[in-house]
Amino acid sequence: MPLLRNRFRVIRVLSDEGGFGRTYLSEDTDKLNELCVIKQLAPKFQGTWSQKKAMELFAEEAKRLQELGEHPQIPTLIAYFEQDKCLYLVQQFINGQNLLKELQQRRVYKANEIQAILLDLLPVLKFIHDRGVIHRDIKPENLIRCRYDGRLSLIDFGSSKQLTEKVKNKSGTSIGSHGYSPLEQIRDGKAYPASDLFSLGATCFHLLTGTSPFQLWMEHGYGWANNWRQYLRSPLSPELDNVMNKLLQKDLSQRYQSADEVIKDLIPTLPRALPAAGQSSGKFTVTQPKSTFSFQYAVVKISVLAAAFILLFGFSDTWYQQYRQIQVILLSKLKPANYSHSQNEVVFGQSPNIPVKNIALANTLQGTAKFVVSVAISPDGQTIASSGEGERIINMWNIATGKEILTLNGHSQKVNAVAISPNGKTLVSGSDDKTIKVWNLTTGKIVYTLEGHTDSIQALAISPNGKTLVSGSDDNTLKVWNLGTGKLIRTLKGHKFWVRSVAISPDGRNLASGSFDKTIKLWHLYQDDPARTLKGNTNTITSVAFSPDSTTLASTSRDRTIKLWDVASGEVLRTFTGHANTVTCVAFSPDGMILASASRDRTIKLWNLATGEVMNTLTGHADTVTSVGFTADGRTIVSGSEDNTIKIWRIAK
Known part of the structure; x- marks a missing residue:
């Protein structure tokens, strides 16, 4: 063809x-x-x-x-x-398999896995319902679990319907799948948010019991929804039983009317032994997931829970405190034995898995500009992109050989920021010429030029799924772009001065921005207004970075400090001091155990996040270190400097 x-x-x-x-x-x-x-x-x-x-x-x-x-x-x-x-x-293309195939392979889902599925999908339903869309065909075949992160994607919007007065008040065409779709949808062609919630409940019923709602509908019509419990392999907890029962109500008025309502009832079902605020943490059993539901999936469940809390309750301190207790208890069961946590310190591990004191300078790459401004590392750890002061080009380097392999030329002024997509195929650059360019790294050609900012672009971040680009500018705004089409999605306003740093959380839900107005703003990536403003620095915010588990934000400032913030509460968890000048950049190691910081004092410091101590100070740059980052395997650190060099540091095994 x-x-x-x-x-x-x-x-x-x-x-x-x-x-x-x-x-x-x-x-x-x-x-x-x-x-x-x-x-x-x-x-x-x-x-x-x-x-x-x-x-x-x-x-x-x-x-x-x-x-x-x-x-x-x-x-x-x-x-x-x-x-x-x-x-x-x-x-x-969503790389994964749908839940029907997953069910056929696994044959059984446990109650805690159903809870995780609900918490993963309810925020998605809230998102589409808030935009007036009813999916109308939620079923296992239309839910795909991504192989990379375990999250579920909702597909097949061919049956979706805009929630309008016409839909509400007039009969329409019956669309959906018998058994999964509620009575009002099949009989009258009417669809509401509550209709999708019935379908979600029917889907969870299928996964819990292994019994197809379609087959039950063929035999019993909607009578099965009144007697759904008889198909269970074992009774559910009273709380989850109540949630399922209310999802599966045949009468529309008796059913949940919104995703928010389900989340409110669902969240208390998770930590059965959760103590009241202020009491000791206590203990409860967490069943370790098996096969595809391994530690990675368990962590996804915790991240989904965090997102559900933030989505539903904003950053309420009361709900945050309860969530934090849940997170601590779950992670204490799921992390390796060296994981610990206390109320007064953020702990990602008692000791690193790698001997970070054994670090050697492997190579020094000589830049082509006056000095190196920005460095990005490819996901496979084999390539570096760099941009510099006094140049309008981007250089691509082979990390292993130190050789320049590609030069990208297209901007009319200095390039301030570069970022590489998660699949390693696309590079994005932001410039003083007020444009963003999207490059094909195989051909070296420009795919799109994004225009809309009215001043220099200073910071870029790409979402983990590669779909969304966020840019920060000296016009005091952030812009959210569809990286696949080059279209502007929205403009985020709130900062009072230049935006010089942006970061997207690894779970793809939150966005952080740092500004010359001395504040950090936390945004939900798909909302227009900031969810929280973090204050506490006495000078410009120079860099922000999320921890690998998305729960902690690191920031650096001209006040020479590094702060760790709790994303959910906005509280400062710890402040690191030790640099003799402005801290310019910060990065977490892939395992979340080490924090690397770069500074105008010409050094890079590696911090043990368990103790807050400096593990190593890397010296060798002759001027300000402008950027620092880890390769995905955590074995290499790359730094760029105003001495016009890029240094490759190897961490010995």
């Missing part, structure tokens, strides 16, 4: 919808053959009511994906076009 739209190459068929089209796994040749999913609509019955309805739903799905695809758990729309009398919808 020739390239579709001279861009997309079909690899194989994923599913065949008979007379209406197919779904293909494909490659996007404009994005280094990145995998994508193409839905083809090619109805055989031209001019029929069925064809017209199918086309309407197809166009509706494209529109919904365009509006909702900014969320990390919803596929991004890449393209929508007509070719050879067929309609095509191209969307992001």
